[in-house]
Amino acid sequence: MKQFWSERIKNLVPYTPGEQPKDRVFIKLNTNENPYPPSPKVIAAIENAAGEGLRLYPDPEATALRQAIADYHGLKPEQVFCGNGSDEVLGLCFYAFFTPGKKVVFPDITYSFYPVYTELFGLDYEEIPLNEDFSLPVDQFLGGNGGVVICNPNAPTGRTLPLADIRRILDANPDVVVLVDEAYADFGAQSAVDLINEYPNLVVVCTMSKSRSLAGMRIGYALGNADLIAGVNCVKNSFNSYPLDRLALAAGEAAIRDVEYFEQTRRNIMRTRDNTIVRLKELGFCVQDSNANFIFITHPDKSGQELQQGLRDRGVLVRWFNKPRIDRYLRVSIGTDEDMEKMCAACEDILKG
Amino acid sequence: MKQFWSERIKNLVPYTPGEQPKDRVFIKLNTNENPYPPSPKVIAAIENAAGEGLRLYPDPEATALRQAIADYHGLKPEQVFCGNGSDEVLGLCFYAFFTPGKKVVFPDITYSFYPVYTELFGLDYEEIPLNEDFSLPVDQFLGGNGGVVICNPNAPTGRTLPLADIRRILDANPDVVVLVDEAYADFGAQSAVDLINEYPNLVVVCTMSKSRSLAGMRIGYALGNADLIAGVNCVKNSFNSYPLDRLALAAGEAAIRDVEYFEQTRRNIMRTRDNTIVRLKELGFCVQDSNANFIFITHPDKSGQELQQGLRDRGVLVRWFNKPRIDRYLRVSIGTDEDMEKMCAACEDILKG
Numbered sequence: 009m010k011q012f013w014s015e016r017i018k019n020l021v022p023y024t025p026g027e028q029p030k031d032r033v034f035i036k037l038n039t040n041e042n043p044y045p046p047s048p049k050v051i052a053a054i055e056n057a058a059g060e061g062l063r064l065y066p067d068p069e070a071t072a073l074r075q076a077i078a079d080y081h082g083l084k085p086e087q088v089f090c091g092n093g094s095d096e097v098l099g100l101c102f103y104a105f106f107t108p109g110k111k112v113v114f115p116d117i118t119y120s121f122y123p124v125y126t127e128l129f130g131l132d133y134e135e136i137p138l139n140e141d142f143s144l145p146v147d148q149f150l151g152g153n154g155g156v157v158i159c160n161p162n163a164p165t166g167r168t169l170p171l172a173d174i175r176r177i178l179d180a181n182p183d184v185v186v187l188v189d190e191a192y193a194d195f196g197a198q199s200a201v202d203l204i205n206e207y208p209n210l211v212v213v214c215t216m217s218k219s220r221s222l223a224g225m226r227i228g229y230a231l232g233n234a235d236l237i238a239g240v241n242c243v244k245n246s247f248n249s250y251p252l253d254r255l256a257l258a259a260g261e262a263a264i265r266d267v268e269y270f271e272q273t274r275r276n277i278m279r280t281r282d283n284t285i286v287r288l289k290e291l292g293f294c295v296q297d298s299n300a301n302f303i304f305i306t307h308p309d310k311s312g313q314e315l316q317q318g319l320r321d322r323g324v325l326v327r328w329f330n331k332p333r334i335d336r337y338l339r340v341s342i343g344t345d346e347d348m349e350k351m352c353a354a355c356e357d358i359l360k361g
Numbered sequence: 362m363k364q365f366w367s368e369r370i371k372n373l374v375p376y377t378p379g380e381q382p383k384d385r386v387f388i389k390l391n392t393n394e395n396p397y398p399p400s401p402k403v404i405a406a407i408e409n410a411a412g413e414g415l416r417l418y419p420d421p422e423a424t425a426l427r428q429a430i431a432d433y434h435g436l437k438p439e440q441v442f443c444g445n446g447s448d449e450v451l452g453l454c455f456y457a458f459f460t461p462g463k464k465v466v467f468p469d470i471t472y473s474f475y476p477v478y479t480e481l482f483g484l485d486y487e488e489i490p491l492n493e494d495f496s497l498p499v500d501q502f503l504g505g506n507g508g509v510v511i512c513n514p515n516a517p518t519g520r521t522l523p524l525a526d527i528r529r530i531l532d533a534n535p536d537v538v539v540l541v542d543e544a545y546a547d548f549g550a551q552s553a554v555d556l557i558n559e560y561p562n563l564v565v566v567c568t569m570s571k572s573r574s575l576a577g578m579r580i581g582y583a584l585g586n587a588d589l590i591a592g593v594n595c596v597k598n599s600f601n602s603y604p605l606d607r608l609a610l611a612a613g614e615a616a617i618r619d620v621e622y623f624e625q626t627r628r629n630i631m632r633t634r635d636n637t638i639v640r641l642k643e644l645g646f647c648v649q650d651s652n653a654n655f656i657f658i659t660h661p662d663k664s665g666q667e668l669q670q671g672l673r674d675r676g677v678l679v680r681w682f683n684k685p686r687i688d689r690y691l692r693v694s695i696g697t698d699e700d701m702e703k704m705c706a707a708c709e710d711i712l713k714g
Contacts, residue, residue, distance in 0.1 A: 011588065012458055012538050012588065012592065013592045014457055014459055014592075015461075016460065017456070017596055020596075020599050022598030023598060023599060023602060025418070025602040025603070028418055028419075028420055028421065036417070039417075041418065042416050044416065054407075054411045054608070058404055058408060058608075059398070060399075062398070062404075062575055062576075062577035062612070063394055063396070063398055063575070064381070064392075065379075065381055065392055065576040066579070067381055067383075068378050071383075092445055092601060092603075095600075095603070096600070099601060103369075103370070104366060105365055105366065107367045108369070125599070125600070128596070128599040208364075209365060217418070221415070221416040222415055223415075224415035224416065224417055224607035225608070226606040235362040235363070235364070236365055239363065239365065239370065242366070242370055243370055245376060246370075246373050246478070247449070248445060248446060249376060249448060250448075252579075253606065253608075254577035254578065255407070255577075255578070255608045255609075259415070
């Protein structure tokens with residue numbers, strides 16, 4: 009019964025997040041979470057902030073967190089916007105930069121939240137098909153658009169677009185915003201952040217959910233020229249003044265300042281990923297190149313759904329997308345060495361059957 | 362430079378939250394925060410949740426928190442929606458229930474975020490003038506609208522609309538949503554929550570920022586019939602799957618379950634409010650009746666701005682709105698007895714000058 013719903017939401021199909029199981033303990037490789045806990049300094053910062061001060065509103069400008077992020081990336085605080093996870097940041101950017109009637113473009117196989125934002129906000133868009141090998145047809149992203157959105161490394165394929173191609177797209181679209189979603193860039197991709205002072209039309213979106221082990225704290229941010237960041241702020245301040253609570257602000261600042269812990273855990277994940285790829289190839293899997301904390305795999309002998317169900321039966325959750333072109337694939341997040349050994353053993357067991 | 366901004370945000374004027382001073386310690390009576398710390402059980406719940414689990418996404422459905430809120434209000438979990446503070450909840454409700462081209466109505470003097478949401482989302486609206494004494498002209502809210510929004514008790518006046526009048530408005534607007542914002546209702550107003558099972562067009566929005574001492578944690582919720590709540594969920598799930606982080610979910614659940622602490626602190630605030638009103642009247646102030654954790658006051662001898670500045674000079678922050686009809690008034694949050702004694706003494710001092 010949608011009697012009281014606004015006309016513009018009656019046909020919306022929301023995004024479906026990966027399962028968060030409540031009843032049973034799984035090896036959880038389905039939502040690209042980090043297998044390592046947050047830095048001990050993050051926990052200490054939260055404990056320090058968890059007191060009487062919670063009766064007061066947070067800093068609506070996230071001043072200290074933005075300064076820490078600016079320091080880390082070699083930018084100015086006015087080039088940093090912080091929001092409630094990179095999903096909220098992306099949503100606010102879509103609203104801030106894209107105008108109805110002007111077509112936003114992104115690949116057909118990419119983060120499935122992008123078409124949801126465009127539907128929610130009544131934006132026109134076109135999904136440009138990736139090449140057969142899931143590489144991006146760069147020529148089709150050059151000009152004539154209302155905006156460009158690129159996830160790099162791409163999800164769920166894990167493939168990376170070289171910075172030279174990002175440059176080509178930026179050069180060819182000087183009048184519209186090019187949004188580069190780098191949720192997974194810390195796992196081996198070259199970041200476009202270095203191009204921010206060169207391109208006034210570039211926005212890079214990052215998250216602390218993956219490489220900072222803080223999916224549970226909802227911290228995302230956008231980087232770009234100060235005029236662009238002012239636009240996102242304008243939307244955010246017309247919607248919710250304080251999207252980050254006091255504990256998230258404290259946690260985010262501690263996380264970004266603990267460079268040593270970050271470097272160590274992301275190195276572990278990259279090493280585990282590379283070892284897992286070798287093992288899966290031995291089992292006959294075809295594995296996409298990955299610069300992310302997940303891999304995208306397929307096997308000639310089993311369908312994606314069979315593999316997903318077989319893994320679930322053996323206590324391992326992975327993500328399968330029931331979508332054209334990728335329905336024989338699984339997206340598998342990188343856990344600990346032990347997690348991945350169990351995952352590979354379960355695959356071996358399924359393939360015997 | 363708004364070169365890259367979407368056409369629809371180029372003329373937006375965002376909401377301005379009250380000042381959060383960083384440099385100096387004030388008696389902070391400017392943002393309706395609670396002077397008492399959160400319940401000790403809330404702090405314990407946060408400490409308990411602040412561990413390895415933060416690497417995992419929160420429950421996108423806020424199941425445990427919604428159950429606790431449903432239990433408290435005598436509703437079902439599917440009648441409860443949780444979001445990032447009542448500001449986000451209000452914004453999502455405006456998007457979910459109001460359709461462009463159909464006029465939403467609310468008073469001219471009320472929470473100043475309402476016209477910001479309508480501007481942000483391209484909604485038509487009309488601000489209906491309150492009567493001279495700041496009471497609501499109920500007859501002008503009966504029918505013919507695209508939606509009704511009422512803050513009860515109203516901000517910044519503190520005045521309460523009787524439930525019989527809310528009923529009249531609900532009866533006269535059977536085809537549109539009537540949104541009742543009860544951010545302050547815990548301080549002595551009659552809640553419309555009891556009408557939810559009777560009216561399929563009623564949404565009540567609540568917050569933990571005021572009566573639960575959790576402004577710093579960003580927890581708000583909406584209550585209404587399950588079809589309405591499904592509409593808000595549809596928008597939320599098309600924008601940000603997880604607006605509440607793991608610590609906010611834990612804090613909110615502990616806060617709503619600690620009824621004893623809630624009753625004790627809100628009673629303290631109501632008692633302090635009533636004593637403060639007596640004292641200010643002795644000083645010649647005109648004070649609006651209040652069922653909120655703030656009072657709305659004016660003095661014949663001083664302008665609102667003079668009083669605000671005088672109080673600031675004496676270490677007390679209050680809120681002054683530079684707006685027609687209320688620019689001789691101050692909105693003063695209720696602090697502890699000691700805070701209010703100092704505030705009254707500062708007023709006395711200003712009036713001598």
